[in-house]
Amino acid sequence: MSETHESAPATPVFSVRNLWKVFGPKAHRVPGDKELAGLSAAELTKRTGCTAAVRDVSFDVRKGEVFVVMGLSGSGKSTLVRCLTRLIEPTAGVLEMDGEDVRAMDKHRLRELRRHRTAMVFQNFGLLPHRTVTDNVAYGLEIQGMSKQERRAKGTEMVEKVGLEGLGDRRPVQLSGGQQQRVGLARALAVDPEVLLFDEPFSALDPLIRRDMQEEVIRLHREEGRTMIFITHDLSEALRLGDRILLMRDGEIVQLGTPEEIVANPADDYVRDFVRDVPREQVISVRRAMRPAEKADGDNGAELSPDTLVSDAIEAVARSGENLRVVDDGRTIGVIDHACLLNVVAGIDGDDDGEGDPGKDKEVAAV
Amino acid sequence: MSTPTIPEQGEQKTSDAPSPRQPDGRPEQQAPPSGLAVLARSPKVLAVLVAVLVVVVSAAVGGSGVWPQGWTIDIRTPLNDLDGWLVDNREKSPIFLYFLLHISNSAESSVDAIISLFDAMGWIGVTVVGTLVGWAAGGSDLSRRALRTGGTTLGVFIACGVLNMWAPTMETLALMTVAVFAAAVLGLLLGLGAGLSDRFEKILRPVFDTMQVMPAFAYLLPLLLMFGVGVPSALIATVIYAAPPMARLTSLGLRSADPAALEASASLGASHWQRLWTARLPLARKQMMLGLNQAIMMCLSMVVLASLIGSEGLGDEIYQALGSLDVGTALTAGVAVVLIAVLLDRTTAAAGERLDATVTVGATRLMARIRMAVWGLVLALIGVFSAVGSSIGEREWPDVWTVDVTRPLQSAVDWLTETIGSGIPVLGGTVVWAKGFTVYVLNPLRSGLETTPWWALALLVGVIGWIVGTWRAALTGVICLGLIGMMGLWEKSMDTFSQVIGGLVLTMVIGIVLGILTARVERVERMLRPVLDTMQTMPQFVYLIPVIALVGLSRSAGIIAAVIYACPAVIRITAQGLRYVDPAAMEASRSLGATSRQQLLGVQLPLARKSLLVGVNQGVVLVLSMVVIAGLIGGGALGYDVVQGLSKGDLSQGLPAGIAIVCLGIMLDRITQPAGERPRD
Amino acid sequence: MKNKQIRKTVVAGIGILGALSLSACGAAETNSGGGTDDKVVLAEPSWVGAQANAAVVKKLMEDELDVKVEAKQMDEPVAFDALDSGKADAILEDWHGVPKKEKKYVDEKKTVVSGGDLGVVGHIGWFVPKYYADKNPDVTDYKNLNKYAKDFRTSESGDKGHFIGAAPSYSQHDKELIKNFDLDYKHIPSGAEAAQLKEIQRLYEAKKPFLTYWWEPQWMNNKIDMVEVELPKHTPGCEEPAAKAKCGYETNQLEKFLNADFAKSNSDAAKFIKNFKWTTKDQNEVAGDIAGKKMKPEDAAEKWIKANKSTWEKWLPKK
Missing domain, CATH: 3.40.190.10 (Periplasmic binding protein-like II)
Incomplete structure (x- = not known):
């Protein structure tokens, strides 16, 4: 996936600035009030009876990327994603899709957006038990007002696309959990949306099936390059799928960055705790692990691209038995040796870097 | 980077209008995929079609479809004999001397004792103690709940006094106290038995099922003959009516207790008794509280209805007032009944809530002591007031403090009925509408049912029962029809049946429309809730007479009363069903950009199908029970026979009609009850 | 479930309660409430x-x-x-x-x-409102009732005239009279006196024609004017059995x-x-x-x- 996010920075698909969602009585006064906005979650509830599910969040989602929003339950991630299509009405902030102000849309325009430009896959599937699989898949098309024949055809096509050939006449209850979520996925794909929204789609599934489904999403993304916003509480899922990850806690952004940045450069102790058990060599690339080239290293030896994962570099280093050069565009930008690699595995490098420029990630998050 | 391509605006316009419903039927889930599925479900559809066809053709050809004379059996003679025996032996037979009369006497003396206790305490004493009890039920602290419950109690007592209904209110409360106590104890015992023993449950279940569909009206007569007119009959009828929900919910609570908790208790080595006391009963507490609440509400409605067989209090007040067409007084007494319902409901609800509430940190020991002390105070106050109560105040609410609202109420009702009845410009008014309803709906329906041969109708009932429920339901339905025929009440039952269908259709249309509105528009729900509460607790007698002013003495009058009576439940069930539709499915549909209409027709209604069916079922039972009471206001048919039997004390006329009503009820219940469903639990 | 013990106890408890009420206190008083001097x-x-x-x-x-x-x-x-x-x-x-x-x-x-x-x-009879009798004087003889039947039609009675019958507990043989006199009327009973009174009040206020079972003394007679329809004179025992009755009511x-x-x-x-x-x-x-x-x-x-x-x-x- 990392290939796709290299595209030129065009208008972001979603642009979110200072978004707030506050639940409770007179929620509107909270974002505007400097004093209230500064309170911690517990204090805010105590003072006003309100809960801020999303607090002052800003980010962009680029075209074609898989944007993962991650956090524990209660961190506000599901609320955030629902705010994007106003399934939950945001309290304050700016929200644009393709440069168009979503919060200013009237009912019809918003419906158009939901019908054609976004589609969502839900944790609990949200299938209609009284319809067949095909009819469930075609449900979005039916809502759009497509003729029966057309939508049936499209529905059947989508059913096949997600690997449910021959099950189109069944009813959802007759399918396994994984199959049901494939129906949910097909339903979302059927309307050919610009953006796919996933709300913890696989957390109700068994680990093996979850893996299958993740592969499916990766495959779809590779084939179609559709923009995806993916909500999860599972770090490994986030790291597997995400081009960029937005980490949330108590409604606020903790860190926003590529998986590598987050693992190598945790913004604070919370994130560090979070990524502690991640096999770092499988996330961090040699670009981050290398040391500057010295004269002694010379110009010979095997080459590696800077995006090579450390785990792969270990293999190469072990095989060749000598240091490797990291080459970008024919220019040697660094050298990788045993020590560098061990540092990554041992988790020593990240600490140094993390303390070195803590402001960097914050900046990213604030973009 | 793909962009949306297919569904662009232009294309959309050419496509068909959205058709939110699926054309194919909604069959059972087990059906295998593809063509087989179609085959598997079609026989049922086919069967219905054939049955309907048979009914229509045979009705058109046959002319008259009355049950054959030769197949009826004479039950009047034995019933007359029984009647005679009862009259002769009421004071001699051992079954009376050693059993029934004990019940009757103790019922009477306990009610008398409580009334004289209230009398002795005086109105001040009763109000003070009542308020204290309410406060104690709410938790006897300074929390909002406790204060609200206590305040409600105080308010209700004062309101009943101000409305000049103090004495009848006390009589009703006394009756209620005894009835609720008896119903709760009886229900608890039966529920314990049914909850712990499968065999007992198996015996009780059909009894309870029958009780649920049986209009209370139907069993007033036998009680009247056994115990004579008066408090005992009323009390016993009330207890019989109110005990089943308590028993049902107790048994349900015992059976549905969390198995993990029970297992844990067993693993700790608890004996069966320990398990019952420490795990099963406490776990069933919530259900039991709910059962008590239901029992209380049913007691209240029955205590009023039982004024027909001599209960005292507010019901009698209403009944008497109607004798001189004094709707104002009847309505005032009705308001008092509603107030008592509010009081009892809030108090039990508060007590029930307290079971749920987590214990607040600290001071629990102290609170427990305070609560004990409050209850002690209540007892002490009862003693003190009954000793000195009458000396510090009058026995009854002082007359000076009353407000006569009967006149304004009377003129308000008169004005309303006149305006709606015939004063609406252009549209005419209810009198005209009711005439249309009778001529174009009821009459054809009745003559249709009467000309349909009995066997064709039995066939239809059987087929519907089999499709909606099970073959057992079908069989029960057919047997019930057979019984009706054998008692020689076919024609009258068909008349009643046609009224039930008419009432049911109206109820369902109104109920579902309002239910949808309630579920979707919050303002409607807020406006409707108090209205529904009042409608459900207001005694039916109160609106029987004004309804005559609306549509005249006719079957329509009974049907309107039935619709008023049954609508709240249907509205509630519909709204609840719609609201509790799987939120994920609703959200999915919203996220796909479905309009409100698309959400309603495509998701909510289909998914709420089960609760809609429950609504139909409930509607049937309620409409039937009211169409029968409508015998009092021109409903005729079976209801009139029961009324006649009651007022003449004629067993041979009232009892068969009562049984026919029960048969009709069971039949309708079975053919509207989806398989495997036990609603109302 | 091994609840046998509990089950037995509970069932026994129910049994005992029943038995208690049956036997514990001997024969019951047969005459409670009323009947005493006070x-x-x-x-x-x-x-x-x-x-x-x-x-x-x-x-x-x-x-x-x-x-x-x-x-x-x-x-x-x-x-x-x-x-x-x-x-x-x-x-x-x-x-x-x-x-x-x-x-x-x-x-x-x-x-x-x-x-x-x-x-x-006490007097019972068939009555029509005075405003109707004034317009149709000969309605006061039961023999002419068929002539006016169409005036009394309602949705309840269909193509026959509507006869408002009495509440069930009142002495009556109207249904039989209608049959025996071959009158083109349908007897539609009132379930209760209050219902009948309300109906008559409604019809009277709307000045509609109606034919009803009615009696004196009756407080509503102070408010409404009714005229009796003559029925054949009552002779002792003429209404027995009701099925063959062909006479009016005894005064x-x-x-x-x-x-x-x-x-x-x-x-x-x-x-x-x-x-x-x-x-x-x-x-x-x-x-x-x-x-x-x-x-x-x-x-x-x-x-x-x-x-x-x-x-x-x-x-x-x-x-």
């Missing part, structure tokens, strides 16, 4: 005239004789059972509506005895009935009730106050008592 129970049928009787008697007995009186609402059929069992001591106004029970208790069991005439004359001397034990006790209360006798006019006055002017029965009674001392003084037992 409290007299009056059976009060549901119509207003009966309320007037009961209110006046109650007021007088409580004020003059110092006897506590309770009036319990019950219609004649039930009242006779109550008189038989002693649950009620007296009924003040019986229209002879339950001849079977009357025969059984008065003649056979001798548990109920007559208390003499009430003095009020009744309304009668009082007493529980035999109560009557034999010869207490002041019993004597007073036997003496109680007033006129149709008297009763209508009180009933009109109750129903028409919505006075409380006790107030209406008090008003009449104040104005008619000479009448009621004669009822008091001689000391």
